[in-house]
Structures are given as C-alpha cells and as structure tokens.
Amino acid sequence: MAKFDQTVTFRKAEVPGPHRAIVFIHGGAWIDPSNTPHDFDQLSKHLLDISNSQLPFSLYAVEYRLSPEYQHPIHIQDVIDNLAQLIQQEQIDELNLLGHSVGATLCWQILSLDSSIDFVEPSQLQLVRSKLKRCYLTDGIYSLKELLKEYPSYDYFVSKAFSKVDDYDDPRGSEIDSSLSPVIYVIHSYQDELLSLRQSNYFCAVLQELQQPYQVYLDDLGKHNDVYENLKLAQYVLYTMMR
C-alpha cells in the first residue's frame, strides 16, 4: 500500500473552471519519520491567509514509505501512485508540485524518469506528467554524487535510501521528458544550514545545459526545516501561481 490513505487535503478549491492544485512533497532525507505531509500545515495557512481564503486552487500533500525499511524505488513509486490516485479521485486538471529537500529530488525524478523504466506504472507516470505545469523545488537535493563530495557524512542517509548511488539518475546526463514543458522554480534559503547553494547551483547549471526555462528565488527563508513554513515562500508561490 503506497500510503494513499495518508494523503492530506488542506483545501479544496470551489471555483468554476479547471481544477488547479498544488501537491506538497515533504523532505527528511528519505528516513526521518518526523517529516510528514503535515510539514505543510503552516504554508497552507499562509496561502489561505494571504488570499483571504479566496485561494483559486486546492492544496494537498502526499506521503511515501521511508528508508531504511524501504529503499529506492519505493519512494518514487509511492509518490507517483499517490499522485495518480489523487488526480483521478479529485479530478485535478492542473498539477503543480512543491518539493522540499528530497521532496525536490522526487519532483526531479518525476520530470526525468525514463518512461520505459520498469519500476513505475507507465500509465500512472503519463497521467501525472500530462497534468504537470509547475514544479517548486525548495532547498533540494538533485545530485547524490555532488552531495557526497560536499558532505561525505550524508552517506548515513543516502546509503539507507539507495543500495547504490548509481541507481539514482543524476541530473547531469539525464533530461526532462520531452512530453513535458514544466515551469521550474529553483528556490533556496541563504540561511539553509544543511545544504549550501551548491546543489541548487548544480541543478541550475544542468537546466541551462538542457536549455530548460526556469526561475530562481534566493532569499533568507530561514533554516533548512523552516523554509517550508516561511511566509515569503507562500507569497512567492501565490504570486507565481496567479501569472
């Protein structure tokens, strides 16, 4: 069971027209049970407050099984399975993802997985990609190789999540599925004490090599685990969702 029953609905938009939604994907290095879909309780409150509860899109968060009990590809299988079920159940027409830390890693996997890969259901991946418009990637991990060069000690969690680092498709040498034209927002806090700008800068360099359109938002958004609660992030998301 890919934990669909742990999908959280923060807000169901009651507006005419297409059903727009943001789905949050939490971080926690694939291992931390204290990170759950409820990491986004505060961000959801901010979004509702700054829109005077007139938010014209729904807010959800999906869960996924964690390491060390489970390893890659379970995390991404669960995310794709839960997103596909959510799209069908809620009749979502426009999907926007916001991933924090390894939640951003999971978003990258959705964008870049080879559709013929044998560990995801092709129809589910196609459904998710067909609705995908924006990806907000906040204080993300994108390259495991680069991560372990910069922070060798982080192998304590990478080794629990992946039986070998090469099982993960580094952005350099990968590409975004040709069926996609997502708007990618690379976001990072200058105060992030767990991840320097190196991961985000690496990812931006790869997006440039791919000639992929993207936008960057760097700011003091607090420490690593404060970013996904920050009012300025909510303001940025609302502004960019309304363009």
Ligand SMILES: N[C@@H](CC(=O)c1ccccc1NC=O)C(=O)O
């Ligand atoms: N809270 C995690 C650590 C963690 O989440 C983390 C540490 C360093 C860099 C990124 C991290 N999280 C990414 O999802 C732990 O329990 O070890």
